[in-house]
Amino acid sequence: MRRTLAVLAVTLAALAARSSPGAAQDAPIVLEVAGGAAMPVGSFADGTAPGEGTEAGASLSVNFVLPRSGRPSIYLGFSQHRFGCSAAGCADGGEYVATGFNVGMRFALLRGHRAVPWVRVGGITTRVETPDLPAPDAGVSDLGFGGEAGLGVYVGWERIAVQPMLTFSAVGSKLPGGETLGLRFLTGQLAVAFPF
Numbered sequence: 001m002r003r004t005l006a007v008l009a010v011t012l013a014a015l016a017a018r019s020s021p022g023a024a025q026d027a028p029i030v031l032e033v034a035g036g037a038a039m040p041v042g043s044f045a046d047g048t049a050p051g052e053g054t055e056a057g058a059s060l061s062v063n064f065v066l067p068r069s070g071r072p073s074i075y076l077g078f079s080q081h082r083f084g085c086s087a088a089g090c091a092d093g094g095e096y097v098a099t100g101f102n103v104g105m106r107f108a109l110l111r112g113h114r115a116v117p118w119v120r121v122g123g124i125t126t127r128v129e130t131p132d133l134p135a136p137d138a139g140v141s142d143l144g145f146g147g148e149a150g151l152g153v154y155v156g157w158e159r160i161a162v163q164p165m166l167t168f169s170a171v172g173s174k175l176p177g178g179e180t181l182g183l184r185f186l187t188g189q190l191a192v193a194f195p196f
Contacts, residue, residue, distance in 0.1 A: 029066055030067060030194065030196070031194045032063040032064075032077075035061075038056060038083065038185050040054045040056065040184065041184050043184070049179065051096075059189060063075050063191075075106050078100075083096045096129065101125050102148060103122055104121055105121060117154075119150070120152075122148050125145055126144045128140070128141040135177075139175075141175050143173070144174070145172075146170045152164060154193065156195065159194070160192065161193040163190075166186065166187070167187045168186055
């Protein structure tokens with residue numbers, strides 16, 4: 001793991017040295033496609049209430065970012081996260097699929113540099129598919145609402161960029177059986193961004 005992180009850090013440093021400053025700041029819109037892993041935390045990972053007790057799974061997202069010179073950027077996105085749920089009572093190989101939308105503000109911590117670190121904060125909606133849970137919680141949850149906070153680094157060229165990012169999300173969603181499932185999870189993703 002340490003070796004992988006070291007290789008990633010060296011790669012990002014090399015990309016930053018060759019990138020063009022301000023690529024994201026000059027684009028009217030940026031499309032980001034990201035993939036990685038979602039890791040449950042707190043009682044969502046190891047609790048004993050209905051629906052709790054999950055494992056890490058795949059994470060995918062698509063975001064549109066509207067950079068605004070000298071001001072915070074606006075982002076709007078779609079995401080889907082998968083969580084193993086055998087400890088929650090699912091059949092072997094069972095999983096949850098959490099799908100939703102997010103919107104918020106992204107704040108660049110530097111401007112005019114080759115690599116632009118940023119932080120973001122926003123709101124999220126999530127609906128959770130739980131077909132592998134025993135009755136009465138099997139099915140699709142109500143639409144839940146919550147928030148997220150994240151950080152990342154945008155390393156860009158004229159027509160493409162990469163950015164590693166880490167996001168914490170918290171949302172409550174009512175299961176078909178009536179219990180509210182509190183989803184708390186971290187997502188680590190690597191995005192490819194296309195400024196237009």
